[in-house]
Amino acid sequence: MIKVENVKKRFGEEEILKGITTTFEKGKTNLIIGQSGSGKSVLLKCLIGLFKPEEGRIYYEENAIQDMDDDQQRDLREEIGMLFQGGALFDSMTIEENVMFPLRMFTKQKKSEMLGRVNEVLSRVDLNNVNKKYPAEISGGMQKRVSIARAIVNKPKYLFCDEPNSGLDPKTATLIDNLIQEITHENDITTVVVTHDMNSVMEIGEKVVLLKNGTLAWQGDKNEIFKTDNEDVTNFVYSSDLFKKIREVQLKEG
Incomplete structure (x- = not known):
C-alpha cells in the first residue's frame, strides 16, 4: 500500500498539487485520472521520488520517503517497476x-x-x-x-504505469489493460496507472482517483462512477455520447 498525506507541490509561484490525501491499495489496479493539467503526472513523479513535495508525506507501507536515507531510497527503487508512456525501450x-x-x-x-x-x-x-x-x-x-x-x-512490489495505452488501437489497449491487471493480482502488487482513457477506467479501475486543478475531486471504483452525482466526475466521464448512453442504461437497471 502507498499512502499520500496532504501532498503539495509547486513550481515557482504556481501550486500544482494542492493537498492530495489518498491511498493506493495493494493487489489492486489504482487509477489516477483527470483532464490535462490536473496534476496526474506530477503526483506520479512525487510518488516515485522524481519530485519532492514542499508539504505532505508519502508512505510506502509504514515508511515515509521523506525519512529514508540514501540506502533506503535505493532499496525502494529496486522494489519499483515503471512502465513509461512511450515504452522507453533502448x-x-x-x-x-x-x-x-x-x-x-x-x-x-x-x-x-x-x-x-x-x-x-x-x-x-x-x-x-x-x-x-x-x-x-x-x-x-x-x-x-x-x-x-x-x-x-x-x-517489484510497486508498479507505476504512465499512460500505458498511449498510441495503441482499442483492441490492443484492452489487452494491455487486462495484462496489467492480471499481473497485479498474480503478484499482489500495488499498481498505480495514470490515464485519461475511460475505457481503461471501466476495464480495470478497482480504485479510481480523479484530480481536478491539483485537488482530489473524487475517489471510488469503476462501478461507483456510474452512481455518483459528483459534478466533476460526470463532466469528465460523460463527455462522450457513448458513456452518456452507458449511464442511462446503468440508471435504468438500478
Missing part, C-alpha cells in the same frame, strides 16, 4: 537486452540466471522467440508488452 538493444537491463543494474545474478528470468517474463506477456529482435522490428503493441516484461523482471 533502440540499440535487443528485446532480451532491454528486459535484462534492470537485472544488470540492481542484481548480481549470473548471466544464466538473468536470462532465465528474462525468458520467464517474456513468456508471461506472450512474447516467445523475440529475444534477438530489436524494438523497431516488432509492433507497437508488442513493444508495450516488452516494456511490461522489463517493468516486472525484478519482481
